[in-house]
Amino acid sequence: MSSIADTRCWIVGGGPAGIMLGYLLARSGVSVVILEKHADFLRDFRGDTVHPSTLQILNEVGLLKKFDRLPQRKVDHLSVSIRGRLQQVIDFRGLKPFAYLSLVPQWDFLDLLANEGQRYPHFDLRMRHEAIGLIEKEGCVAGVRVRSPEGEVSVLADLIVACDGRHSTLREAADMPRRDYGAPMDVLWFRVPRKHSDPEDTFAIVDSGHMMVLLNRTDYWQAAYVVPKGSDETLRAQPVEPLRNSVAKLAPFLKNSVRALATWDEVKTLVVRVDRLERWYRPGLLLIGDAAHAMSPIGGVGINLAIQDAVAATNALASNLRNGNPIQETLLCEVQQRRLLPTKIIQALQVQAQNRLISNALERSGDSPEFPAIFRWLLRFRPVRNIPARLIGYGIRCEHVRTNECLPKT
Numbered sequence: 001m002s003s004i005a006d007t008r009c010w011i012v013g014g015g016p017a018g019i020m021l022g023y024l025l026a027r028s029g030v031s032v033v034i035l036e037k038h039a040d041f042l043r044d045f046r047g048d049t050v051h052p053s054t055l056q057i058l059n060e061v062g063l064l065k066k067f068d069r070l071p072q073r074k075v076d077h078l079s080v081s082i083r084g085r086l087q088q089v090i091d092f093r094g095l096k097p098f099a100y101l102s103l104v105p106q107w108d109f110l111d112l113l114a115n116e117g118q119r120y121p122h123f124d125l126r127m128r129h130e131a132i133g134l135i136e137k138e139g140c141v142a143g144v145r146v147r148s149p150e151g152e153v154s155v156l157a158d159l160i161v162a163c164d165g166r167h168s169t170l171r172e173a174a175d176m177p178r179r180d181y182g183a184p185m186d187v188l189w190f191r192v193p194r195k196h197s198d199p200e201d202t203f204a205i206v207d208s209g210h211m212m213v214l215l216n217r218t219d220y221w222q223a224a225y226v227v228p229k230g231s232d233e234t235l236r237a238q239p240v241e242p243l244r245n246s247v248a249k250l251a252p253f254l255k256n257s258v259r260a261l262a263t264w265d266e267v268k269t270l271v272v273r274v275d276r277l278e279r280w281y282r283p284g285l286l287l288i289g290d291a292a293h294a295m296s297p298i299g300g301v302g303i304n305l306a307i308q309d310a311v312a313a314t315n316a317l318a319s320n321l322r323n324g325n326p327i328q329e330t331l332l333c334e335v336q337q338r339r340l341l342p343t344k345i346i347q348a349l350q351v352q353a354q355n356r357l358i359s360n361a362l363e364r365s366g367d368s369p370e371f372p373a374i375f376r377w378l379l380r381f382r383p384v385r386n387i388p389a390r391l392i393g394y395g396i397r398c399e400h401v402r403t404n405e406c407l408p409k410t
C-alpha cells in the first residue's frame, strides 16, 4: 500500500472512470489512492454495457482475455418493436475491430480492474472512504477531507481527480458552473425472469404512450421502463400492479414472468439528466466521467465515455505525475480539450433523440408511432447502418492508451 506521504494523486470515486484511471496510473508507476464510499461494487442497475471503444482499451492493455471470462452476453445488433413489428436499427456487425457490445454486470467489470490494479505496488483502493470536502489553499485545491471507518482525515495531494459520479460531492464543493440540458423522461429499472421461449434480441418496445427497453441477460431481462420526468413519486404512491400490467401490455410474452415483480423496492429509478461542466478543472482538481458530464441513458454510452476520459487523463498526466513535475492547469485543460468535443456531440445527439423521439413516443396515448418507410429502406444499406453503430460503439475521437508502461511487453 502506498503511504499517504508519497501519494501525489488521489482519485475520488471507484466507478468505471476512477478505477480505470487508478489502474492505468498505477501501472504507469504513479502512486495513486482511490477512495470509494461503498464497501463493495455490488450495486444493481448501473451501466452494464461495455462498448467496442472500451473493449479496444482492454485489448490494448492486455486484459481482454480476462474480461472475456466474465459472465456476459455479446450483442451485435439492437432492435425496436413498434406495433409488434421488430426492426433492427443498430447493427454493430460492420464495425472493426470489435463488432459487438458486451452486457456484463458492472461489479464484475470493476472487480476485474480492481484486482488487476492490486498487482501494482502503487495502486491503493480504499473502500468505505468517502470524500466530504476539499481543502483549498490560495485559490488552489490542495487536498481532500475524507470520512473513513477510522474517523475523519484530511489529506494533501498535488492532484485530486473527482470521479464521484453524477451527484459529485467534489463538484459541489468546488462550486463548478454546470450547464443542464434537461430530459423529458426518467427510467425505472427492474428485473423480470426470462424464459427460454422469450425473444433473443435486446430491444426497445414502443406503443401507445409507453416505452420500455429489454436487455437480454440470459436468465433474466433487465427492463428499463421509460416514464415522463418527475412521475416517479406519483407512480410509487400506487401499488406496483399498474406497472406490471403496462409491462405485460407492451411485451405480452412477459405476462406471467412480470408477476415476479412484487414491490416497488425492486424498482430502481434513474433520474435522467444531461449536463456538463463549463470547466472540468481548477488548479489541483480535475473532474472526469459523470462528475464532469452526466449522460442520458440513450445508447448506454455512460461507462464508455467515463473510460475514454480516464484514458485521456492518463495519457496527459502520467509522465508528469511519475516524474514529480508540477501538474499545471494547462495539462488539466488538455484533458478537457481532448474530451469536450466527443462529449458535446454525443450529448447533442442524445438531447435530439430525447426531444424528438422519446417525448413524441411518451405523448402519444392513443395511437402508436410508425417507422417511416424511408427509414426502413435506408436501413437496408450497410454503410447507413454503420453510422449509428459507430457513434454508439466507438463514439467520436476514440482514445488509445499511449503510456508505454500500460502496454503489454511483446
Ligand SMILES: Cc1cc2nc3c(=O)[nH]c(=O)nc-3n(C[C@H](O)[C@H](O)[C@H](O)COP(=O)(O)OP(=O)(O)OC[C@H]3O[C@@H](n4cnc5c(N)ncnc54)[C@H](O)[C@@H]3O)c2cc1C
Pocket: 012, 013, 014, 015, 016, 017, 018, 035, 036, 037, 038, 045, 046, 047, 048, 049, 129, 130, 131, 132, 163, 164, 165, 166, 168, 169, 170, 189, 268, 269, 270, 288, 289, 290, 291, 295, 297, 299, 300, 301, 302, 303, 304, 306
Ligand atoms: C440506474 C442506472 C442505469 C444506467 N444504465 C447505463 C447503461 O446501461 N449503460 C451505460 O453505459 N451507462 C449507464 N448508466 C450510466 C453509467 O452507470 C455511468 O455513466 C457511469 O457509471 C459513469 O461512470 P463514473 O465512474 O463517472 O461514475 P459512477 O459510475 O457514478 O461512479 C462514481 C463512484 O463514486 C462513488 N462516490 C460517489 N461519491 C463519492 C464520495 N463522496 N466519496 C467516495 N466515493 C464516492 C460512487 O459510490 C461510485 O462508485 C446508468 C446509470 C444508472 C444510475
